[in-house]
Amino acid sequence: MQRKVGIEALAVAVPSRYVDIEDLARARNVDPAKFTSGLGAREMAVTDPGEDTVALAATAAARLIRQQGVDPSRVGMLVVGTETGIDHSKPVASHVQGLLKLPRTMRTYDTQHACYGGTAGLMAATEWLASGAGAGKVAIVVCADIARYGLNTAGEPTQGGGAVALLVSEQPDLLALDVGLNGTCTMDVYDFWRPIGRREAVVDGHYSISCYLEALSGAYRGWREKAVAAGLVRWSGSLPGEQLARIAYHVPFCKMARKAHTQLRLCDLEDAKDSKAGTPEAREELAKSAASYDAQVASSLGLNARIGNVYTASLYLALAGLLHGEGAKLANQRIGLLSYGSGCMAEFFSGVVGEKAAERMARADLDTVLARRERVPIEEYERLMKLGSDAPETKAPPPGAFRLTEIRDHKRLYAEGGAA
Numbered sequence: 233m234q235r236k237v238g239i240e241a242l243a244v245a246v247p248s249r250y251v252d253i254e255d256l257a258r259a260r261n262v263d264p265a266k267f268t269s270g271l272g273a274r275e276m277a278v279t280d281p282g283e284d285t286v287a288l289a290a291t292a293a294a295r296l297i298r299q300q301g302v303d304p305s306r307v308g309m310l311v312v313g314t315e316t317g318i319d320h321s322k323p324v325a326s327h328v329q330g331l332l333k334l335p336r337t338m339r340t341y342d343t344q345h346a347c348y349g350g351t352a353g354l355m356a357a358t359e360w361l362a363s364g365a366g367a368g369k370v371a372i373v374v375c376a377d378i379a380r381y382g383l384n385t386a387g388e389p390t391q392g393g394g395a396v397a398l399l400v401s402e403q404p405d406l407l408a409l410d411v412g413l414n415g416t417c418t419m420d421v422y423d424f425w426r427p428i429g430r431r432e433a434v435v436d437g438h439y440s441i442s443c444y445l446e447a448l449s450g451a452y453r454g455w456r457e458k459a460v461a462a463g464l465v466r467w468s469g470s471l472p473g474e475q476l477a478r479i480a481y482h483v484p485f486c487k488m489a490r491k492a493h494t495q496l497r498l499c500d501l502e503d504a505k506d507s508k509a510g511t512p513e514a515r516e517e518l519a520k521s522a523a524s525y526d527a528q529v530a531s532s533l534g535l536n537a538r539i540g541n542v543y544t545a546s547l548y549l550a551l552a553g554l555l556h557g558e559g560a561k562l563a564n565q566r567i568g569l570l571s572y573g574s575g576c577m578a579e580f581f582s583g584v585v586g587e588k589a590a591e592r593m594a595r596a597d598l599d600t601v602l603a604r605r606e607r608v609p610i611e612e613y614e615r616l617m618k619l620g621s622d623a624p625e626t627k628a629p630p631p632g633a634f635r636l637t638e639i640r641d642h643k644r645l646y647a648e649g650g651a652a
């Protein structure tokens with residue numbers, strides 16, 4: 233019998249500051265409606281150099297262990313998915329191991345493929361457990377990133393930062409994954425990249441959206457073929473995608489989830505043998521269904537709208553937002569997830585929400601995590617953006633959080649704030 237494997241619990245860490253997206257629009261002489269309804273943003277997380285990727289990853293992992301009562305001696309694998317690491321060689325995961333005093337016997341490494349890196353880590357951990365190689369152990373997968381495009385760029389209102397730590401185990405209280413049914417699609421494209429030495433991403437914005445949608449189509453069709461064969465969804469009654477209770481997408485900005493959902497529906501409508509919508513125009517209209525988006529997608533976007541893009545963590549913020557609001561309602565129901573990383577790689581996978589999802593999410597205390605942040609004016613955001621990444625300001629770490637305090641002889645030193 234196949235082992236039941238998946239996500240047991242999660243924890244979220246966010247930077248201590250944010251800007252209101254309408255303040256940013258006004259400062260850039262842009263109609264605020266472009267950022268709010270055009271992109272779907274409300275707030276944008278702002279980091280300072282002391283809140284680097286290690287600090288955010290360690291804060292999320294420490295919070296996961298504390299909130300969920302994880303026995304550190306059971307952790308056999310720690311993977312950090314990130315595209316904004318702090319060293320070309322030493323992984324973020326090794327810092328987290330040291331800061332949290334996790335077992336020396338475990339496997340640690342980082343995974344990178346733009347925003348897909350976290351999913352690569354989740355799949356490695358899941359397959360490690362499903363194979364039996366990790367029997368008796370649990371894995372921690374941390375997705376941590378700081379999204380930076382720079383001041384006065386088109387990507388600026390889609391910046392953000394943070395981390396989501398996932399506890400992966402054979403007790404998937406949040407989400408039991410349908411192991412082996414994943415659909416994948418990869419293409420060699422230059423849609424978004426960050427050459428060595430650059431802090432800000434280079435992006436071909438509109439092209440990146442079309443790459444995301446094309447890769448989604450390949451990944452979704454791959455998953456659907458396997459899911460139909462396994463009897464999880466059918467071509468009768470309703471469209472296969474409609475049989476998923478919810479779908480969480482990679483969210484570089486919230487409006488992208490709407491475009492993604494339209495594309496997924498279009499795949500089903502184009503491939504349905506007895507399609508009621510015969511013409512391409514009619515299919516396009518049906519694909520855009522607001523009712524379908526409202527029912528299957530909208531409820532996952534609350535955290536993304538208030539934090540912004542967190543690259544590897546964005547899909548898992550959507551999952552967190554979804555289960556934070558609807559964990560009890562979705563118990564025993566199957567949901568779909570779409571991960572996308574530029575470059576590019578997409579993976580569609582699915583899982584069944586656990587009966588203890590609401591209880592696990594209550595322990596993650598997401599309302600408090602967000603409420604502790606400070607809203608800053610645009611001048612302060614711009615000042616922080618101009619600071620060098622190796623110039624942490626002297627500031628006490630908030631309770632329960634890690635901060636970079638100093639770089640000495642090219643070594644990064646961190647401190648943890650007192651009891652949370």
Ligand code: HMG
Pocket residue numbers: 263265266267269270271315346347348386387388389390423424435436437438440441444482483484485487488541543572573574
């Ligand atoms: P832009 O070109 O300035 O914006 O930048 P736009 O002109 O396309 O407008 C955006 C939307 O606002 C449009 O809606 C406009 O109609 C609407 P749409 O037509 O798309 O539905 N709009 C308004 N709405 C209401 N009132 C108004 C108004 N004006 C316009 N007054 C762009 C947009 C996304 C290109 C830019 O923000 C960007 O470059 N972002 C970064 C790239 C990105 O997020 N790409 C997403 C796909 S790639 C991906 O997800 C991977 C990634 O996460 C990285 C990784 O993998 O590591 C990015």
